Amino acid sequence: MSEAHFESAERQADAARLGMWAFLVSEVFLFAGLFTLYGAYRAAWPEAFAEGVRHGAKMLGSLNTVILITSSFAVASSLRALQEDRPRVALRWLLGTLALALGFLAVKAVEYHGHVHEGILPGGHGHHFATLSAPAGQAAFFTLYYVMTGLHALHVVAGAAVLAWLAWRLHTGALDARRAHVLSNGALYWHLVDCVWIVLWPLFYLTGGQA
Amino acid sequence: MSGRTPDAKAADTGLKAWLTTRDHKRIGIMFLVATTAAMALGGVFALLLRLELLMPGETIVDPMTYNRLFTLHGVTMVWLFMIPVIPSGFGNYLLPIMIGARDVAFPRLNLASFYIYLVGAAITLAGMYFGAADTGWTFYVPYSTTSAAALVPVLLGVFTLGWSSVLTGINFIATVHTMRTEGLGWMRMPLFVWTVYGTSIIQVLVTPVLGMALMLIGFDRLLDWGIFDPARGGDPVLYQHLFWFYSHPAVYIMILPAMGVISDVVCAFARKNPFSYEAIVWSTMGITFVGLLTWGHHMFTAGMSTFGAGAFGILSMLVAIFSAIKVFTWVGTLYKGSIALDTPLLYVLAFLFLFIFGGMTGVAVATTSLDVHWHDTYFVVAHFHFIMVGGTISAFLAALHYWLPKLSGRRYPERLGRLGAAGVFVGFNLTFVPQFLLGNRGMPRRYFDYPPAMHTLNAISTVGSWVLGASMLFIASYLLRSLLRGEPAGDNPWGAAGFEWRTSSPPPVHNWTGEPPFERGAYDYTEGSPALEGARDE
Amino acid sequence: MSDLLRQLLMLPDPASEAAREIDVLHFVVLGTTLVGFLAVACVTAWWLWRYRRRGDRPTERVTGSRRLELSIGGALLTLFVGWWVVGFLQYLDLQDAPEGAEEIYVTGKQWMWKFAWPSGRAVVGVLPVPVDRDVRLVLTSRDVVHSFFVPALRMKQDALPGRFTRLDFRADRLGTYPVYCAEYCGQSHARMGATVVVLSAEDYADWVAGRTPATLVPLLKGREVPDVAAEGGLAAEGRRVMQRVGCLACHSLDGSPSVGPTLLGLYGSEVELQGGERVVADSDYLTRALRDPNGQIVAGYDPVMPSFEEQLSAEERVAIFEALRALGDEEAP
Amino acid sequence: MKRRDVGAFVALLTLTGLSLGASYVPLGAWGMAVALGFAAIKVSVVAVVFMHLARSPRAEALFALGAVVVVAILVLLAAADVMTRT
Numbered sequence A: 001m002s003e004a005h006f007e008s009a010e011r012q013a014d015a016a017r018l019g020m021w022a023f024l025v026s027e028v029f030l031f032a033g034l035f036t037l038y039g040a041y042r043a044a045w046p047e048a049f050a051e052g053v054r055h056g057a058k059m060l061g062s063l064n065t066v067i068l069i070t071s072s073f074a075v076a077s078s079l080r081a082l083q084e085d086r087p088r089v090a091l092r093w094l095l096g097t098l099a100l101a102l103g104f105l106a107v108k109a110v111e112y113h114g115h116v117h118e119g120i121l122p123g124g125h126g127h128h129f130a131t132l133s134a135p136a137g138q139a140a141f142f143t144l145y146y147v148m149t150g151l152h153a154l155h156v157v158a159g160a161a162v163l164a165w166l167a168w169r170l171h172t173g174a175l176d177a178r179r180a181h182v183l184s185n186g187a188l189y190w191h192l193v194d195c196v197w198i199v200l201w202p203l204f205y206l207t208g209g210q211a
Numbered sequence B: 001m002s003g004r005t006p007d008a009k010a011a012d013t014g015l016k017a018w019l020t021t022r023d024h025k026r027i028g029i030m031f032l033v034a035t036t037a038a039m040a041l042g043g044v045f046a047l048l049l050r051l052e053l054l055m056p057g058e059t060i061v062d063p064m065t066y067n068r069l070f071t072l073h074g075v076t077m078v079w080l081f082m083i084p085v086i087p088s089g090f091g092n093y094l095l096p097i098m099i100g101a102r103d104v105a106f107p108r109l110n111l112a113s114f115y116i117y118l119v120g121a122a123i124t125l126a127g128m129y130f131g132a133a134d135t136g137w138t139f140y141v142p143y144s145t146t147s148a149a150a151l152v153p154v155l156l157g158v159f160t161l162g163w164s165s166v167l168t169g170i171n172f173i174a175t176v177h178t179m180r181t182e183g184l185g186w187m188r189m190p191l192f193v194w195t196v197y198g199t200s201i202i203q204v205l206v207t208p209v210l211g212m213a214l215m216l217i218g219f220d221r222l223l224d225w226g227i228f229d230p231a232r233g234g235d236p237v238l239y240q241h242l243f244w245f246y247s248h249p250a251v252y253i254m255i256l257p258a259m260g261v262i263s264d265v266v267c268a269f270a271r272k273n274p275f276s277y278e279a280i281v282w283s284t285m286g287i288t289f290v291g292l293l294t295w296g297h298h299m300f301t302a303g304m305s306t307f308g309a310g311a312f313g314i315l316s317m318l319v320a321i322f323s324a325i326k327v328f329t330w331v332g333t334l335y336k337g338s339i340a341l342d343t344p345l346l347y348v349l350a351f352l353f354l355f356i357f358g359g360m361t362g363v364a365v366a367t368t369s370l371d372v373h374w375h376d377t378y379f380v381v382a383h384f385h386f387i388m389v390g391g392t393i394s395a396f397l398a399a400l401h402y403w404l405p406k407l408s409g410r411r412y413p414e415r416l417g418r419l420g421a422a423g424v425f426v427g428f429n430l431t432f433v434p435q436f437l438l439g440n441r442g443m444p445r446r447y448f449d450y451p452p453a454m455h456t457l458n459a460i461s462t463v464g465s466w467v468l469g470a471s472m473l474f475i476a477s478y479l480l481r482s483l484l485r486g487e488p489a490g491d492n493p494w495g496a497a498g499f500e501w502r503t504s505s506p507p508p509v510h511n512w513t514g515e516p517p518f519e520r521g522a523y524d525y526t527e528g529s530p531a532l533e534g535a536r537d538e
Numbered sequence C: 001m002s003d004l005l006r007q008l009l010m011l012p013d014p015a016s017e018a019a020r021e022i023d024v025l026h027f028v029v030l031g032t033t034l035v036g037f038l039a040v041a042c043v044t045a046w047w048l049w050r051y052r053r054r055g056d057r058p059t060e061r062v063t064g065s066r067r068l069e070l071s072i073g074g075a076l077l078t079l080f081v082g083w084w085v086v087g088f089l090q091y092l093d094l095q096d097a098p099e100g101a102e103e104i105y106v107t108g109k110q111w112m113w114k115f116a117w118p119s120g121r122a123v124v125g126v127l128p129v130p131v132d133r134d135v136r137l138v139l140t141s142r143d144v145v146h147s148f149f150v151p152a153l154r155m156k157q158d159a160l161p162g163r164f165t166r167l168d169f170r171a172d173r174l175g176t177y178p179v180y181c182a183e184y185c186g187q188s189h190a191r192m193g194a195t196v197v198v199l200s201a202e203d204y205a206d207w208v209a210g211r212t213p214a215t216l217v218p219l220l221k222g223r224e225v226p227d228v229a230a231e232g233g234l235a236a237e238g239r240r241v242m243q244r245v246g247c248l249a250c251h252s253l254d255g256s257p258s259v260g261p262t263l264l265g266l267y268g269s270e271v272e273l274q275g276g277e278r279v280v281a282d283s284d285y286l287t288r289a290l291r292d293p294n295g296q297i298v299a300g301y302d303p304v305m306p307s308f309e310e311q312l313s314a315e316e317r318v319a320i321f322e323a324l325r326a327l328g329d330e331e332a333p
Numbered sequence D: 001m002k003r004r005d006v007g008a009f010v011a012l013l014t015l016t017g018l019s020l021g022a023s024y025v026p027l028g029a030w031g032m033a034v035a036l037g038f039a040a041i042k043v044s045v046v047a048v049v050f051m052h053l054a055r056s057p058r059a060e061a062l063f064a065l066g067a068v069v070v071v072a073i074l075v076l077l078a079a080a081d082v083m084t085r086t
Helices: A009-044 A046-055 A058-083 A087-117 A127-131 A135-172 A177-206 B003-012 B013-017 B023-054 B064-099 B107-131 B152-178 B193-221 B237-272 B279-295 B306-334 B341-364 B368-376 B378-408 B416-440 B452-485 B530-537 C002-009 C015-048 C066-093 C201-210 C214-220 C233-245 C281-291 C314-328 D004-021 D030-050 D060-084
Strands: C103-109 C112-116 C122-124 C128-130 C134-140 C146-150 C155-159 C165-169 C175-181 C194-199 C270-271 C278-280
Touching: A009 A046, A009 A135, A009 A177, A009 B152, A009 B193, A009 D060, A046 A087, A046 A177, A046 C278, A058 A087, A058 A177, A058 D004, A058 D030, A087 A177, A127 A135, A135 A177, A135 B279, A177 B064, A177 D004, A177 D030, B023 B064, B023 B107, B023 B452, B064 B107, B064 B152, B064 B237, B064 B378, B107 B152, B107 B368, B152 B193, B193 B279, B237 B279, B237 B306, B237 B341, B237 B378, B237 D060, B279 C066, B306 B341, B306 C015, B306 C066, B306 C214, B306 D060, B341 B368, B341 C015, B341 C066, B341 C270, B368 B378, B368 C015, B368 C066, B368 C146, B368 C155, B378 B416, B378 B452, B378 C066, B416 B452, C002 C015, C002 C201, C002 D030, C015 C128, C015 D004, C103 C128, C103 C146, C103 C155, C103 C314, C112 C128, C122 C201, C128 C201, C128 C214, C134 C146, C134 C155, C134 C314, C155 C165, C165 C314, C194 C214, C201 C214, C233 C314, C281 C314, D004 D030
Parallel strands: C103 C134, C128 C194
Antiparallel strands: C103 C112, C112 C122, C134 C165, C146 C155, C146 C175, C175 C194, C270 C278
16 A cells, blocks of 8 residues: 655655654553552552552562563564564564563463452452551552553553564565564564563562562 | 546545545544534533523522533533644644645544544543533542442543544654655744644643543442542542643643644734744743643642642743743734734734733732632633633634635635624623633632622623624624635635645645745745735736 | 722632732732733734735844843743742641641531531531631541632632641631632532631630520521530540540550550650651641551551541541540640 | 674663562662662663664654653652642
8 A cells, every 4th residue: 555645665664653652652651640640659658558569479570571571672683683684584583572472461360360369459359458457558559550560461462462463464475674664663562561561560569678 | 646546536525535535634624524513512501501600599400400511511622622623623634734745644543533533522422411421521539430420431432532632643743753845844834833743742642641540530430449539548639630630731732723823824914924933933842841740730729738839830830931922922923014904813813812811810820829719710710711712712713714715715704704703702701701700709610509799790791601602603604604605715815925825725635736835934925925926916 | 909909809808817918919910910911902003003004015024032032031930930939928828827726627528518626516507716816727528529618718728538638717807708619519519608707706715615606696597506515525526436446445545555555645746656757646647547557657566556547437537636635735654 | 783682681681680689678768769770771771772762863762751751740740749748
């Protein structure tokens, strides 16, 4: 499909890339309100939040951090390979990325399952909160935990879907070195998903010390 | 460009061709039609509200109906009309032409944005009608999480409308960055383009925050997650932070493009370059960014800390300066001009006067101790209607009259135009000046009833609303008539130098036949200006 | 002069010195606005006439001087910041009652205002306050956000569920002044009113002590006003609440050691927290302590206290504070 | 060129390890600052190397930086309100 209104294919790629960046910015702001809530509620309930973090699945969260970082590297390598006109290599890297994405979701599912099992549900629901001396701040913590990691997981799903579509296009040969900017935009989105997780990880898994 | 397809499509005026078009001009027109219809709807709600307030006591509607009506009025006017009208309507039509492009960067996304708007609007209005939301357009918790009305459909509708806004913003940002024609540097862009660009940035940044906040209310209502519930560690004031982080900049989404219209129209009718192009550009960018930092001035009495009140107070003073600079620049543009008092310029003058008043009372309500008295009273209602109606709607009407020949190739009757402008100005002041005084007396907003001592002012305001409504009806009637039977306008009826007047009216499918002629600036009225050549020929 | 302006602007007669000061700023700000508006309007009108179009002639290119723009902008900014300074100082005054101010508890709920005094007085819809004395209103809400608005005092403060906010004033004119709810709160928002009654010192003392001064009789007609003497005041009510919810199982009232710190002499005293921080045990501290007891543990105690956030209504919390305050006046051993 | 990506990958893993290790050190109030500091460095590495921000048009870097600054302002101003309430 040719876009008759562009002066050149190069300009079209520029526009698509810039549009992608603007979209990424709006995605960051989708999380911004939640970061605000986290900051303010943590300021209001320092101890309850620290307690909540200590209660989290630190090792699963850290494992997921490594998984996402690796996937970021993989998708970057895929893009590199396509730019060097080696689509088969690119496809292999991309499938690796996809596998890591699914791995991330699997770990996430284990983590959620553990929490549900313990009686920790969003909104202060579940038997866990009945045993606490000060459930209010912890209810806020775990609601935010579910909303923020859940929204992030949704982005992982969306990103994985985009990567799968790109992999299919690579497989059929519809995506080649000349249209590498399409893969580049998909990769950009995936890197953003990674960046968001890099910030979520300390907020929900690491900072359980006396804050 | 591919052969004869574009021209063949140009001739295609069938419904299907319109609904599947990727032409930014047609999408712009569809946005204009839809948003103007929304304005009419919101206006009817406003008239009903004023009618209830004609007499003290319960008169035509019961309290709950009144509460639903002002919610409908607010939601319709803000999200269905004022946020999209100038950027998505006029912006869509004009921005690519003004930068010498053949279309926006992502035409398909553009069409998608329009349909998302339509779907969002349908969900919102249907949700309001069947769900009877009564929270006001602000959706403050915990009222919004506990109210008996069905709120989720409305939240979903506004959330959807937000995405239309974000996608349009992304599209325009990419368009301005990558589609400018050869030789059109940033500092030669028409001022309208600058303001739409600034608006786009705001839309992309703040809209998702609102979307998230509304979603959290939805979670509370559907799943009882209570993220703002104090009993569960939540804080209702934090919702207000998130809401105003969107909704204050949203005021700039509504007024910035209006300022762009004013800048372009004042230059065209004074036949002069702007007093200081740079000042307008920098103040546009200043409003864009400093406007993001002032949201807390809506919360001085909300239980925010005194530190917060102080910080947001002084930041708000800063943003006022940028608007003030714009006012001086517009007035300065008249100096040594060649001024024709046609209808668009009359609206510019109305805008100027009302905006000075709206803006200065804005500074007044940002002054902390004064705001404590005025907050949530009719003073604030009057203040923001001076900005929204006096500002945005005046600019909208100016744009409608100024660019009607561009859009349709026809002219409106000048004499009726001036009459309509006068009617709007009189009706507007009659409606809203008394509201300042009502606010001083202490009449809170969102009251369906008031003490009998406040009757006279309320009655004047209601009569004013009728004058305003009748004038709008009058304007709509002659504009519709001239769309069908207006005098042919020629390509450049105003003798304006703006880039959009250098192609035919209305323009061909890809806007330009051949290379766009952009050597002379968009505000160049000096000797040999192409604008004046055209005017002399007529 | 001020009175004339007030009439022109339809401002209600002010009932406090602070309100009068705010009015002065009000006049200055609106006056400046008007002058600025007229100046711009005159210049615009003059140029509209002077440069009216006479045929299609080109215009010369005029570029504004940057210095002019900057100096106008700078001057305006100075003016605005000046307003901000004055306005912010006045704003601080609205929450700055001196020690010993008369404290009255205000609870908003759909759709009425309830007022309660430490003596045990409580009434809906009528707020008697003493003339020429500092008064601190402590506001909270039982349901949604309300806003307590007294135009004659030029003051307004939201009442929030789960929190206490403050409003301080010193009325200096006898009379009755309307109160409105300024934050939309549902069906009868427009009818959620009350009346502030500024009483003479003697009348107010009578009211607090449980008698009804003549000025209040018509206003209180048909309203339920609990008898103070029979119930022993808010402090006694507070003790009953503490008994009921179980505070006294872990806290003593007489200084004897227990699971938690004794409450005798606690109110207003300085306590050392775990980690060495020292705080004053005022109503803010106690509000937090009831909400999140383990956030601020007193040094030497275990974090075992449950949160009472959901068990105590705003009125009950207020009663507990009063009981603690009464205990605070006695010295700990 | 590929070395760059590998280098960034190794750096990210190292930083992750360090950050995890630091979470076991009792740092008191500094714990949050240290953890977020590591996160900021890691996000920068991803943005600059993997997302090619260093070699992008200025506009893109400006968008990214501007977004981070505005988010920080939003979080800080709102949290400052909560922390300074009396």
